[in-house]
Amino acid sequence: MKPVTLKQIAEHLNISVTTVSKALKDYPDVSPKTKALVKELAKTLNYKPNAFAVNLRTKESKTIGLIIPVIVHHFFSSVIKGIISQAEKKGYLVIILQSNESYELEKKQIDLLMSHRVDGILISLANGTANFNHLNEVIAQDKPLVMFDKIAKIVKCSKVIIDDRKAAYIATQHLIDTGCKRIAHFRGALLPQNSIDRFLGYKKALLDNNMPYDPSLVYICECGDMSFEEGKKNAQQLLKDHNDVDGIFINTDLVAIGAMTEFNKQGVKMPDDIAIVGFSNWFMSSVISPTLTTIDQPGYLMGKTAFKQLYKEIKQRKNNKPVVFKDIVLDTDLVKRESTKTVS
Structure with a gap:
């Protein structure tokens, strides 16, 4: 009919x-x-x-684009829920695309969203993104763009983030406060800003406590900072390279859980032999044995906040009002569990 x-x-x-x-x-x-x-x-x-006719009349598509590195991930799943919860209230459809940590795919997805005339774009960058021309083109066409979590500081747009450097500092300081003397770091890929900042927070905590920084104790997750297998592999390598490490700050919970699985397999006791702090506060971090001490990263709140900022900028442009870009920094918390000792 x-x-x-x-x-x-x-x-x-x-x-x-x-x-x-x-x-x-x-x-x-x-x-x-x-x-x-x-x-x-x-x-x-x-x-x-007729949505098409309405869109032509109002010059709004009532859709926004969302590009994230991976969908099957606790943190990004929480972000998506936060975005959709707010988008539905404002009558917006969210087009969700996964870049698979690929810069080339991310560029194509930006072009796709622009060709579909979405009202705005939310994006968390792929690990492989080092060139930002595709994002600057979005801004040049006066299309609202808000970055979150994995961002580029030099791109002139609003950003919703946490203080990764501060959170990593707190995580590393906790290991020091519980008596750890030789602390390793499993970091993410080299490019993402949040991976860089977490590494810098780890390093600063060591230096502030007069503990030497040893680059051989830093293991890079070559396959991405969300790999369970990468955690296992790095744990195996750490045990071969260093028998004196008694603490590890790990870039994400999934990598940490991979490492803990390997340590359990090899009879390494946590936290007695090695204490571990993760990052994100996945559900799995509260059910693995021992339970994982971690930084609670507010994914749902980040999603809500990112959409609200994007919506504000969409309306500002529609009403010919000046757009003021914002850097919105959300709070994090250290969740203490069984993988670290209590502070003596």
Whole structure:
């Protein structure tokens, strides 16, 4: 069946198309009786507004694009939930794309979203993204762009982040406070800003406590900072390279859980032999044995905040008001569990 039109409703009731349109929008110059008749018939005939026509008239698609590195991940799943919770309240559809940590795919996805004339774009960068021309092009076309979590500081747009450097410092300081003397770091890939900042926070905590920084204790997750297998591999290598390490700060919980799985397999006791602090606070971190001490990263709140900022900028542009870019920094917390000793 063909979609029902305003004209058909008007002909049924012997009134104008304009009156039907106004009645459906609750205009005050249409009588309550006429409104009731129009809405009842529209419901009976299963009338649906023509979204394309509405978009042409309002110059809004009521859609936004969301590009994230991976979907099957506790943190990004929480971010998506936060974004959708706010988008639905404002009547927006969210197009979710996964870059798979690929710069080339991320570029294609930006082009795709722009060709679909989305009202704005939310993005967390792929690990492989080192060139930002595709993002600067979005900004040059006056399309609202908000970055979150994995960001590029030199791109001039709003950003929603945590203080990764501070959080990593707190995580490493906790290991020091519990008596660890030789602390390793499993870091993420070299490019993402959050990976860089977490490494710098780890390093600063060591130096502030007069502990030498040893680059041989830093293991890079070549396959990405969310790999369970990478955690196992780095744990195996650490045990071969260093028999004196008694603490590890690990870039994400999934890598930490991979490492803990390997340590359990090899009879390494946690926290007695090696204490571990992760990052993100996945559900799994509270059920693995021993339970994992970690930094709680507010994914759901980050998603809500990112959408709210994007929506604000969409409305500012529509109303020809100046757009002020913001760097919004959310708080994190250290969640102490069994993988670290208590502070003596």
